[in-house]
Each structure stands twice: as C-alpha cells, then as structure tokens.
Amino acid sequence: MRATAIVAMSACILSCAGLPRIHPAGISDTADLTKKIMTPFLKGSWRVVHSIQGTLPGGSTADMIGVTMASSDTGKIHSTLMSIEGLVLLDAEYETRLVINRGIGPLGRQDLVKGMMRDIRLILFAPKGAMAEAGTLENGNHAGRFRTDEGDILIIMKEGGDIELRAYDRSSRLLRTVRFMDLKPDTLPKKIELESAGMIGYSLRLDLIEAEKIR
Amino acid sequence: MKWKYPIILTLSLCLISWGDTWDQIRKTAKDIASIEAEFVQKKHMAILAKPLVSKGTLYFQAPRSLRWEYTSPVNSILLMHDGTVTRYIKKGDSVTKDSSARLQSMQIVLQEITMWMKGNFDANPAFKPELRPGRIIVLTPKEQSMAAIIQRIELKLSPRPGVIQAVRIYENEKSYTVIDFTNVKMNAKIPDSLFKSLQ
Numbered sequence: 001m002r003a004t005a006i007v008a009m010s011a012c013i014l015s016c017a018g019l020p021r022i023h024p025a026g027i028s029d030t031a032d033l034t035k036k037i038m039t040p041f042l043k044g045s046w047r048v049v050h051s052i053q054g055t056l057p058g059g060s061t062a063d064m065i066g067v068t069m070a071s072s073d074t075g076k077i078h079s080t081l082m083s084i085e086g087l088v089l090l091d092a093e094y095e096t097r098l099v100i101n102r103g104i105g106p107l108g109r110q111d112l113v114k115g116m117m118r119d120i121r122l123i124l125f126a127p128k129g130a131m132a133e134a135g136t137l138e139n140g141n142h143a144g145r146f147r148t149d150e151g152d153i154l155i156i157m158k159e160g161g162d163i164e165l166r167a168y169d170r171s172s173r174l175l176r177t178v179r180f181m182d183l184k185p186d187t188l189p190k191k192i193e194l195e196s197a198g199m200i201g202y203s204l205r206l207d208l209i210e211a212e213k214i215r
Numbered sequence: 216m217k218w219k220y221p222i223i224l225t226l227s228l229c230l231i232s233w234g235d236t237w238d239q240i241r242k243t244a245k246d247i248a249s250i251e252a253e254f255v256q257k258k259h260m261a262i263l264a265k266p267l268v269s270k271g272t273l274y275f276q277a278p279r280s281l282r283w284e285y286t287s288p289v290n291s292i293l294l295m296h297d298g299t300v301t302r303y304i305k306k307g308d309s310v311t312k313d314s315s316a317r318l319q320s321m322q323i324v325l326q327e328i329t330m331w332m333k334g335n336f337d338a339n340p341a342f343k344p345e346l347r348p349g350r351i352i353v354l355t356p357k358e359q360s361m362a363a364i365i366q367r368i369e370l371k372l373s374p375r376p377g378v379i380q381a382v383r384i385y386e387n388e389k390s391y392t393v394i395d396f397t398n399v400k401m402n403a404k405i406p407d408s409l410f411k412s413l414q
Contacts, residue, residue: 061313065288084289086384088390
C-alpha cells in the first residue's frame with residue numbers, strides 16, 4: 001500500500017515537473033506577448049513547401065519534400081509527402097476526418113498519418129483558445145500557456161528571437177517540442193525542428209522552400 | 216517505273232532513324248560508354264499552383280554506375296556503383312547519409328535508368344515496353360500493385376542518336392514528374408571517383 005503511494009507520488013512529481021512554472025511578474029503588456037508568440041503560425045490560407053529531414057528511432061534518417069495547403073480559418077490541411085525524386089508517398093487531407101488519397105507502404109496507415117497530421121497542426125496552427133497564463137520562466141524567458149482539450153501548450157520566447165513550443169498531455173507529460181527559427185515579421189519561419197518525447201522518439205527538421213498566401 | 220523502287224527503298228531506310236525500331240535503339244545505345252547531362256525536374260500535382268522545379272546533373276558510366284545529383288531546391292546526391300546505392304544530403308556545411316528503407320526502392324529505379332541509358336527498355340519484367348511513333352517509349356506496369364504506384368513512364372528519345380530527351384513518370388493524370396535533359400555530353404571521360412564519393 002505504502003509502496004503504491006510512493007510510486008504514485010513519484011509519478012505525480014515527475015509529470016508535474018514537466019510543465020515549468022510561469023511567474024506572472026515581468027509582463028507589462030500581455031497583448032504584446034500574445035502577438036509575439038503567434039508569429040510562427042499561419043494566418044489565413046497558405047501553401048507551403050518544405051524540405052523535411054526525419055530522424056527515426058535508432059538514428060536512421062529520411063529526406064523528403066512536403067507540400068501542405070492549410071487554412072487557419074477552417075483548420076483544413078491537405079498535405080503531400082514526396083521523395084526528392086518526385087514520387088508521391090503520401091497525399092492526405094484532414095478537416096473533420098482523415099482522408100488518405102494515396103499512401104505508399106506504412107504511409108497508408110491511418111494511425112501513423114493521424115499522428116503526422118497532429119504534428120502538422122502543432123507546427124502550423126496557433127493553439128486554440130485564449131492564453132491561460134502569461135509571464136516569465138525561472139530563466140527569465142517570457143512565456144504563455146494555453147489550455148486545450150488535449151493538454152497544455154507552452155510557448156516560450158527564447159533569447160536570440162527563436163520561439164519554442166512545448167506540448168504536454170493532460171498529465172503534464174511533455175509530448176512534443178517545436179523550435180521555430182529564423183523568424184521575421186509577416187513571414188513564416190525558415191527553419192522548424194520538432195522533437196517527440198518518449199521511448200520511441202523521432203525528430204523532424206523542416207526547411208522552408210516556398211510559401212504562398214492563398215487568397 | 217522500276218527505277219523508282221530503289222529510290223523509295225533508300226528513302227525509307229534513311230527515314231528509319233535510331234528511335235524507330237528496338238533493334239536500332241539497342242544498336243545505337245551499345246556504343247554509349249558514358250553520359251553527362253543537366254536536368255530540370257518539374258513535379259506537377261493538383262495541390263501545386265505551379266510545378267515544383269528541381270535542378271541537377273546526371274552522370275552515367277556503363278555498365279551500371281550513376282550519379283544523380285540535385286543542386287536545388289535540395290542538395291541531394293545519389294550514388295550507384297557496384298550495385299549499392301547511397302544518398303547524401305547537403306545542408307550548408309553539414310552532410311548526412313540517408314539510410315531510409317526507401318533507398319532500396321531507389322536502387323530499383325536507378326538500375327532501371329542505367330538500363331535505359333544502354334537502350335534496354337524491356338529488361339524489367341515488371342513493365343511492358345511499347346515503342347510509339349515520334350521516338351516515344353511507353354512503359355506500363357504489368358502488375359496492379361506497381362500500377363498503383365506508377366501508372367506509366369514515357370521516355371522521349373532525342374533526334375540525336377543515343378540520347379533520352381525527357382522522361383515523364385505518371386502516378387496519375389494529375390500527379391506526374393517531367394525530367395528534361397539538356398547539355399548532353401556522350402562518351403566523355405568521367406572519373407570513377409565521381410560515382411564513389413561526394414567530391
């Protein structure tokens with residue numbers, strides 16, 4: 001009984017340690033912070049082309065080109081993944097449900113593609129809802145926290161201008177870290193890195209090739 | 216009237232150029248020891264408003280060495296030599312080796328290209344070759360499983376003997392890749408090292 005309680009407490013301590021504390025002090029203008037942390041995300045409908053390098057569990061790498069059409073207004077995503085030689089490996093759409101138009105090999109699997117779509121949403125779309133908390137982290141970086149149905153999203157303004165997004169589940173366990181780099185106003189980030197936490201973690205590095213706003 | 220027949224026959228023989236019969240193609244391609252060419256690849260898809268353009272250089276050396284190098288938008292180098300395929304990706308100063316399982320399928324594609332370079336369009340049992348007027352070769356998959364990935368491949372032979380002018384790879388009518396070859400140099404000396412290392 002005691003052992004169970006200790007294990008449960010340890011689990012709680014470990015999971016709670018995942019979400020850093022935000023001190024409300026140090027932020028004079030919350031609206032300004034909100035605007036800044038929204039910089040990396042799409043506003044309206046865009047077509048984006050990225051070169052993508054994936055590092056899989058075990059260290060093997062795969063390089064691809066991704067083309068995505070996405071709208072922050074509707075939440076619709078149409079995404080294709082192709083080899084550098086131009087062979088389309090995946091063509092999938094997501095609005096209210098996932099539709100795989102073409103999926104070669106493992107990319108024909110609904111669960112895998114659903115996971116990919118979740119990553120794309122995290123990278124492209126601002127978290128839903130209002131900021132639940134804004135302030136300063138222990139290290140002095142400004143940060144904002146959003147509470148969503150799936151868990152918490154923490155967005156941190158890093159020194160040097162990069163922005164980091166951390167996605168947590170409802171138990172405050174870290175699931176994904178996304179770093180937006182080479183940011184300029186009114187343009188999309190030139191480089192994005194996504195890292196998944198856990199035993200079978202993977203990472204993605206996206207370099208922007210083209211971005212076009214769709215009217 | 217009899218004098219006309221030899222003239223007609225001679226004219227007909229002149230009109231049969233290198234890309235009009237399989238025999239002619241094989242005979243011409245037999246003498247190819249190496250090819251160097253620049254290429255422009257245009258990917259057409261419904262999701263794109265304009266094709267996605269990639270550029271690069273191809274080096275081929277008989278019998279089966281190939282260097283397929285993209286210079287933009289991604290700097291990628293595929294090397295095929297002694298039956299092994301390696302892909303390197305250059306980003307700034309860093310070079311990574313692509314170790315994905317997809318390279319195995321790439322090996323099949325590259326072997327196919329080296330066959331084409333030598334005029335062997337019917338070497339792969341997975342495709343049915345058809346020679347059409349205008350020096351066009353159409354390769355159609357025999358199996359449904361392959362047809363689900365590639366609907367057909369069209370190769371346009373150049374009027375210049377031994378040269379492939381363009382390749383079109385159709386996944387479907389809305390999604391296809393066009394590769395145009397230019398500045399083709401034939402039988403020039405290409406160092407072996409180009410097929411073995413990044414250089």
